[in-house]
Amino acid sequence: MFDSGIGGLSVLKALRAELPQEDFVYVADSGYAPYGERDEAYVVARARAITRHLLLDEAQPIKALVIACNTATAAAIHLLRQQYPDLPIIGVEPALKPAIAASRTQCIGVLATRGTLASQKFKALLASLSDQATFICQPCDGLADAIERDDTSQIRALCACYIRATGQFSINSGEIDTLVLGCTHYPFARTQLQALLPSGVQIIDNGEPVARQTRRVLTEHANEDHVGQITLRSTGDPALLAQAASRWLGLQTSVEHISG
Ligand code: DGL
Secondary structure, three states: OEEOOOOOHHHHHHHHHHOOOOOEEEEEOHHHOOOOOOOHHHHHHHHHHHHHHHHHOOOOOOOOEEEOOHHHHHHHHHHHHHHOOOOOEEOOOOOHHHHHHHOOOOEEEEEEOHHHHHOHHHHHHHHHHOOOOEEEEEEOOOHHHHHHOOOHHHHHHHHHHHHHHHOOEOOOOOOEOEEEEOOOOHHHHHHHHHHHOOOOOEEEOOHHHHHHHHHHHHHHHOOOOOOOOEEEEEOOOHHHHHHHHHHHHOOOOOEEEOOO
């Protein structure tokens, strides 16, 4: 599995809970992050490079790939599936359908990267659901990067700015009662976001649905009676990933630096 950085750890957390018997190799592409404000060709090239790295590792051959990044899924999943037709590939996308099920006002805010919101894949998803709810989509430039750097004052300032820009939140009719976190970094700012929202407003991310989908895809290839091992690698500063894995997942695992 991979992400532009530490964000995909929010997906790894759900995957470990759902599939404790599976081994995971996590690559944080922190040397090339963030992805969200880059053009599509850049993100496709990074997704191809990391996938190649994972597939060439004979010591830990992968049986499936989770793209734990909304931006990379939107830009590259169809291309990777074309290139590797025999590899099961699971992606993440903003959890709009679960949000419709959770919302009473049917007015839903979506925070995501500029790249995700501009993608054809996201536009098609939005169009397919536009008769069921109103979606207010807010690009959050800089937020994934601030989370990556664990810059708490910047995280707080950007969360306040983007919540204000999204609109009026409340459980009253016509207002936004559900907020979708459409970037895997954003669950690590959940506390700051929740503090800015009136009570009753729900926050939805996609870690658990992705983990369930991965379990369904793996049914034929599942490990049994095995305690899953986690391998962490980074194209950037290994200390950043090690600290984030310890803080958010309680994992005390060394991180290997890899070249991109
Ligand atoms: N975590 C990624 C996502 O889900 C990308 C964040 C970034 O690199 O901008 O979109």
